[in-house]
Amino acid sequence: MNYLAHIFLSGDQAEILVGNFLGDLITNKEKQALPDAIKFGVDLHRRIDTYTDNHASVLRSVSRIRDLHGKYAPVVVDVLYDHLLSLNWDTFSTEKLEDFSSRSYGQILDHMEFIPERRRARVASMIEHDWLRHYGNLEALHGTFLRLKKRAKFQGNFELAVSGIVRQFEGLQADFLEFFPDLRKMSQEFIQSHGH
Numbered sequence: 001m002n003y004l005a006h007i008f009l010s011g012d013q014a015e016i017l018v019g020n021f022l023g024d025l026i027t028n029k030e031k032q033a034l035p036d037a038i039k040f041g042v043d044l045h046r047r048i049d050t051y052t053d054n055h056a057s058v059l060r061s062v063s064r065i066r067d068l069h070g071k072y073a074p075v076v077v078d079v080l081y082d083h084l085l086s087l088n089w090d091t092f093s094t095e096k097l098e099d100f101s102s103r104s105y106g107q108i109l110d111h112m113e114f115i116p117e118r119r120r121a122r123v124a125s126m127i128e129h130d131w132l133r134h135y136g137n138l139e140a141l142h143g144t145f146l147r148l149k150k151r152a153k154f155q156g157n158f159e160l161a162v163s164g165i166v167r168q169f170e171g172l173q174a175d176f177l178e179f180f181p182d183l184r185k186m187s188q189e190f191i192q193s194h195g196h
Helices: 003-008 014-022 028-032 036-054 056-087 097-110 117-128 138-151 158-167 169-193
Strands: none
Touching: 003 014, 003 036, 003 056, 014 036, 014 097, 028 036, 036 056, 036 169, 056 138, 056 158, 056 169, 097 117, 138 158, 158 169
16 A cells, blocks of 8 residues: 555554554664654554555456556555545545645654654655645556656556556456455554554
8 A cells, every 4th residue: 555545544643644654664773763653653554565465355456457567566556546545535534635634744744853864855745746635636646657667677567557547447446445444444453452
């Protein structure tokens, strides 16, 4: 899952949200210096990733686009699922996406001291360009895939991702709507079982 889902699945504690947001942005060594609640958020992020990577519905989505994206198919699905969460936002939240995004950015900014300096420009860019609210926009989604293309070591056809998604939208959407309630339940149980 990408930023929108990770942040959404953090519950109502700002420190857990910050850690969940940071999950892919920090090293294990950097994690050790964080306060316990933020560390827990990093653990939640990694639990979400493991659960997602092994869920039957996600694997089905990956198989739908593997011919086009090869080994990067799981990466495309990660980004796609934030797009689908954005499109289906009202199914999962009573808070407007705009309000959720603003509140989340505020919580991240309040904890910038815990974000590694080398990552702060990226975080600032995310907030400035309002990534959380733009996952639902196909043009912005295409821009995300083009950024991934620049970082990819191998050919992944990222520039074709949006057109491929549009062609297979019905099946991908069905996979997501089957998967996301399971992920949400797992995340809530993980948070509760650790006393947060």
